[in-house]
Amino acid sequence: MEKIYDLGIIGGGPAGYSAAIRAAQKGFSVVLFEKDSMGGVCLNRGCIPTKTILHCSDFYKNLKKADKFGIEISDKKLNYEKIFNRKNDVVLKIQKSLTKLVQSFGVEIVCEEAKLIAQDKIEANENIYQCKNIILATGSKPANIKGLETDGQFVLNSNDILNLKEIPENILIVGSGAIGVEWARIFNALDKNVTVVELAERLLPLADVDVSKRLDRLFKKNKIKFFTGTKVESINDKTVLLSNCPRKIRDKEQSDVNEFLECHLEKVSSGGSKVRGDNCDTRLDGQEFTFDMVLCAIGREPVLPQIEGISIDLNGKFVKVDDNFRTNIPNIFAIGDLVGKMLLAHSAVHQAVSVIDYITEQKQCRFDTNRVPSVIYGNPEIAWVGKTEEMLAGLEYKVSNFPVAALGKAMADDEIDGFVKVLSVDNKIVGAHIVSPEASALVQQFALMIDNELKTDDILKTVFAHPTYSEAVFESVLGLDNMSLSLPKGM
Ligand SMILES: Cc1cc2nc3c(=O)[nH]c(=O)nc-3n(C[C@H](O)[C@H](O)[C@H](O)COP(=O)(O)OP(=O)(O)OC[C@H]3O[C@@H](n4cnc5c(N)ncnc54)[C@H](O)[C@@H]3O)c2cc1C
Numbered sequence: 001m002e003k004i005y006d007l008g009i010i011g012g013g014p015a016g017y018s019a020a021i022r023a024a025q026k027g028f029s030v031v032l033f034e035k036d037s038m039g040g041v042c043l044n045r046g047c048i049p050t051k052t053i054l055h056c057s058d059f060y061k062n063l064k065k066a067d068k069f070g071i072e073i074s075d076k077k078l079n080y081e082k083i084f085n086r087k088n089d090v091v092l093k094i095q096k097s098l099t100k101l102v103q104s105f106g107v108e109i110v111c112e113e114a115k116l117i118a119q120d121k122i123e124a125n126e127n128i129y130q131c132k133n134i135i136l137a138t139g140s141k142p143a144n145i146k147g148l149e150t151d152g153q154f155v156l157n158s159n160d161i162l163n164l165k166e167i168p169e170n171i172l173i174v175g176s177g178a179i180g181v182e183w184a185r186i187f188n189a190l191d192k193n194v195t196v197v198e199l200a201e202r203l204l205p206l207a208d209v210d211v212s213k214r215l216d217r218l219f220k221k222n223k224i225k226f227f228t229g230t231k232v233e234s235i236n237d238k239t240v241l242l243s244n245c246p247r248k249i250r251d252k253e254q255s256d257v258n259e260f261l262e263c264h265l266e267k268v269s270s271g272g273s274k275v276r277g278d279n280c281d282t283r284l285d286g287q288e289f290t291f292d293m294v295l296c297a298i299g300r301e302p303v304l305p306q307i308e309g310i311s312i313d314l315n316g317k318f319v320k321v322d323d324n325f326r327t328n329i330p331n332i333f334a335i336g337d338l339v340g341k342m343l344l345a346h347s348a349v350h351q352a353v354s355v356i357d358y359i360t361e362q363k364q365c366r367f368d369t370n371r372v373p374s375v376i377y378g379n380p381e382i383a384w385v386g387k388t389e390e391m392l393a394g395l396e397y398k399v400s401n402f403p404v405a406a407l408g409k410a411m412a413d414d415e416i417d418g419f420v421k422v423l424s425v426d427n428k429i430v431g432a433h434i435v436s437p438e439a440s441a442l443v444q445q446f447a448l449m450i451d452n453e454l455k456t457d458d459i460l461k462t463v464f465a466h467p468t469y470s471e472a473v474f475e476s477v478l479g480l481d482n483m484s485l486s487l488p489k490g491m
Contacts, residue, residue: 005031007359008122008131010114010305013040014345015336016137017102018352024105026360031131032107033114033124038098040139041337042345044091045159050182051377052090053162056083057189058379068414078190081165115306119329133331133359136305136312136319137352140337143299148174148232155235155294158183168292169193174232176203178376180297181215185378188224195291196226203228204376208388208433210401210421215382215435218417235294302338315340324365325355333359342369373447375440380418383443386431386450387423398424400479402472404436406486409467413437420472422446424480427456432476438469445473456480 007023009016012034020032037044066073102109112124116136122129142157144150150157156164158179171187173180176198187194196219198205202212203219203226219226233241302318313320313328318340325333333355336348350372354365376382389399405416418436422429432446449459456477464474471486478484484491 002130003029005029005108005129005131007031007133007135008114008129009033009135009137010116010122011040011137011139011336011338012038012102012109013137013139013336013348014042015139015338015348015352016040016135017098018349019135019137019335019356020102020107021105022353022356023360024107026356028356028360030105030107031110031122031129032102033110033112033122035111035113037095038102038109039091039095041141042348043094043098045162047345048094049087049091049162050158050179050186052087053083054182054186054377056086057186061189061379065414080167080190084165087162113305115308116310116312116332117308119310119331133333135355136327136332136334136338137336137348138303138305138338140300140302140343142296143301145296145299148235148294148296148298150296155296157296161295167192170291170293171195172197172291172294174294174296175298176200176215176226176228177206177297178374180295181376181382182378183295183297184219184224185222188222189379194224196224197230197232198226198228199231201229204382206374207382207384208421208431209390210419211382211384211433211435214417214419218380218435221417300337300343302340304338323367324358325351325367341367342372344372344374347372371447371451373443375443377440380415380435380437381439382435383439384431384433385443385447386429388431388433389423392423392425392430395425397430398480400476400484402476402479402484402487404469404472406475407467407469407471409469409471410437412467420476422476422480424456428453429456429459429477434472436469436472442469442473445470 006028007030009020009030009032012032016032016034017038020030023030042048060078063073063076099109110124114122114124116134117123117128120131120134122131122134142150142159148155150160152160161183167187167190170193173184173194173196176196180196181204184194184196196203202209203215204212227244230244233243304319310329312332319327319334319338321327321334321339325335325339327334335351335355337343341347351367354367357363358365370386373383373385399421401419401421404410404418404420410416415437418434420436420442421433423431429446429449432443434442436442459477460474464470475484475486479487
């Protein structure tokens with residue numbers, strides 16, 4: 001008799017493999033289909049390769065400060081090909097162990113492209129797999145943005161950039177979200193000239209305003225050029241057209257579109273490109289820049305499997321799901337990047353665990369984008385969770401902003417450029433915004449507080465180790481009532 005699986009999963013990224021393990025742990029028979037490499041974007045083209053390269057670039061940057069720490073290094077040379085090879089080694093190692101990990105739970109992995117051919121049937125390599133439940137976890141890919149089409153040579157996306165064995169000197173990055181900022185920091189740490197163009201009024205537009213302002217300062221300090229409120233209109237062979245509209249127009253105080261300022265970026269025969277900013281506002285200031293490469297760090301779109309015989313409802317381009325990640329077909333669920341609810345690996349993993357608990361035990365899923373931490377890596381790290389000050393406008397809230405420079409640990413490490421900003425409503429933390437070493441770990445403490453709706457009095461019962469950056473968590477919460485122990489009175 002043909003085998004009937006309790007669960008079939010299409011996609012072996014963080015959403016798919018986490019769901020597979022969780023379901024197998026709960027006693028389900030599971031078959032998982034992966035057409036490319038286990039680990040999905042996160043392991044192969046996202047989180048892990050970028051953070052591996054970023055670690056190398058940070059390491060190199062720190063070496064430049066070695067003298068300050070009493071270490072004399074006379075000859076430090078950068079070999080990007082070695083960084084590239086190390087990145088591949090790390091990815092490969094994790095790929096192998098991930099496959100073994102998933103198989104250790106008895107999950108059957110089918111390394112083929114899968115097609116959904118009926119409500120309970122998946123086809124792969126001409127074999128048909130009967131499944132009581134199906135999870136679609138096919139992820140996302142870089143979107144092809146009109147006017148910013150990638151060619152893998154001059155205009156690159158986040159996949160292409162990982163294939164470079166050497167990196168050019170002058171780089172334009174389009175977009176100052178997580179991907180754009182991380183690559184800007186990598187290239188900058190590796191002594192390349194970096195220019196960032198952001199359409200919104202400020203860098204990291206989704207962050208709290210104070211975080212954006214600090215990044216602005218850090219970019220300036222590190223000599224990363226950036227233009228906010230600036231749009232790439234088109235790239236035509238050798239010409240990139242940027243339009244940079246003046247603030248007064250953006251603010252709708254004046255509507256004469258003729259005042260939109262344009263500047264031209266022309267690829268010059270030397271292989272570089274030139275921005276002619278003669279008609280630009282002060283941020284472009286009529287200067288000329290040359291670029292060797294453009295990284296398009298904006299836009300992702302879902303990857304849908306081939307579907308025959310049934311129809312899955314969409315929400316825009318993404319798959320439409322209810323609060324329990326169920327599609328319009330009762331036994332078919334969708335999770336991860338494919339559903340477009342915060343395109344992050346930990347968001348995908350959380351959804352995977354929740355959906356399996358729903359399928360196996362009918363536990364209602366609880367996924368609130370407001371409780372998902374965001375992290376931007378680099379030096380210093382940037383992280384946030386919960387509400388921004390802008391979101392609390394009109395409400396009664398308290399705010400505290402603790403500078404990490406007041407910590408003994410920060411002084412010891414010479415890492416004094418950062419802060420922990422906390423927001424509370426009714427003595428409960430509702431948001432935290434951090435620029436600090438270890439921000440990726442600190443933000444998790446606030447995520448726990450927010451998720452469990454802890455009262456500030458209860459938080460302050462916890463003992464925070466010294467000397468650590470965690471003391472900034474303690475101090476920032478104390479600061480909500482102006483009770484910081486490490487800042488002068490009134491600060
Ligand atoms: C440059 C970059 C950096 C990032 N950094 C971070 C970070 O630091 N932290 C973070 O949390 N997130 C980060 N992300 C986002 C993260 O990678 C994604 O959110 C995450 O990978 C989504 O997981 P997923 O399982 O939903 O989809 P994916 O990882 O996209 O996996 C989907 C899998 O499905 C497979 N598949 C698709 N169609 C089929 C089919 N028909 N049959 C079989 N298999 C199929 C694909 O091959 C793929 O392996 C980053 C992304 C990028 C691009």
